[in-house]
Ligand SMILES: Nc1ncnc2c1ncn2[C@@H]1O[C@H](COP(=O)(O)O)[C@@H](OP(=O)(O)O)[C@H]1O
């Protein structure tokens with residue numbers, strides 16, 4: 377099956393959203409940031425990005441039934457106290473569309489923006505097609521001026537068939553061994569994959585793509601690994617014990633967001649370890665696009681027990697303890713190190 381028009385629509389939608397995020401990140405205001413009910417941050421750019429992607433996908437693919445599973449909703453925006461914020465988001469969305477020259481026949485009202493955001497309330501599942509969107513993955517990184525991603529994927533009958541990952545602050549050249557702060561040189565990458573078609577990357581400012589592949593390193597001593605910058609999102613002590621067992625020598629490369637999947641897909645590092653603290657449930661939008669970008673570049677993504685990720689169960693991923701990513705050669709020894717480290721952690725409690 378061809379997903380050409382869906383891919384073109386997804387790339388356009390994610391690129392527009394990336395432009396909005398870049399504009400906000402350059403001049404973030406205190407009033408642009410709110411706290412959600414789970415205490416996590418959300419900004420005008422998260423909402424604006426979600427509205428833009430939703431709107432652009434529906435304009436680009438008018439004949440398709442539209443279903444989207446996305447992180448944000450308009451509940452907090454529809455409170456009286458948020459009217460100004462909603463107006464600011466609406467202006468941002470219209471400004472980006474105007475500067476791009478897209479859809480010049482229409483200007484969005486605040487109601488249109490709320491509707492576009494709330495198109496993301498689908499439950500997903502194993503039947504039909506569903507877009508999966510994280511409008512800003514790594515909002516904490518975005519607020520620090522570090523890495524973040526606009527992550528958009530398409531589920532078809534429960535399988536991820538397409539993914540686009542826009543990473544506005546990711547250098548075009550290798551980041552392993554360095555920090556996530558932008559090195560001199562060009563930043564802003566867009567990764568895209570369609571099932572069976574490989575993974576490609578280009579600069580956010582051009583469309584000339586190169587095919588990327590995960591690293592083929594099979595000696596852990598030469599491997600470097602990625603993990604969350606935020607210790608609250610992943611247990612750094614557990615990943616350190618796994619890395620030690622494997623014989624990894626390099627220190628962890630800590631960066632925010634699914635930019636980790638993008639960087640791994642082009643061989644910047646060989647391993648990504650994610651072990652949330654007890655009780656956390658992973659959402660599909662935090663992994664769908666990253667998963668296919670890595671899988672189509674030849675990598676393997678599983679839970680801590682080695683099971684493939686199942687995106688067909690609704691808004692959450694049901695999985696065993698954590699997510700691990702590497703190339704096929706390293707996976708068996710990584711799984712063993714994970715198993716042993718988890719057993720040691722459990723027996724020390
Ligand atoms: N306690 C927690 N444990 C694990 N992940 C968490 C978490 N709290 C938030 N997250 C998720 O971690 C994502 C960021 O991942 P990373 O640590 O790789 O940058 C967040 O995405 P958002 O920024 O889209 O909300 C959020 O979904």
Ligand SMILES: [Mg+2]
Pocket residue numbers: 416417447515
């Ligand atoms: Mg969030």
Ligand SMILES: [Mg+2]
Pocket residue numbers: 510512513514661662
């Ligand atoms: Mg996220």
Ligand SMILES: [Mg+2]
Pocket residue numbers: 422447510511512513514515
């Ligand atoms: Mg997000």
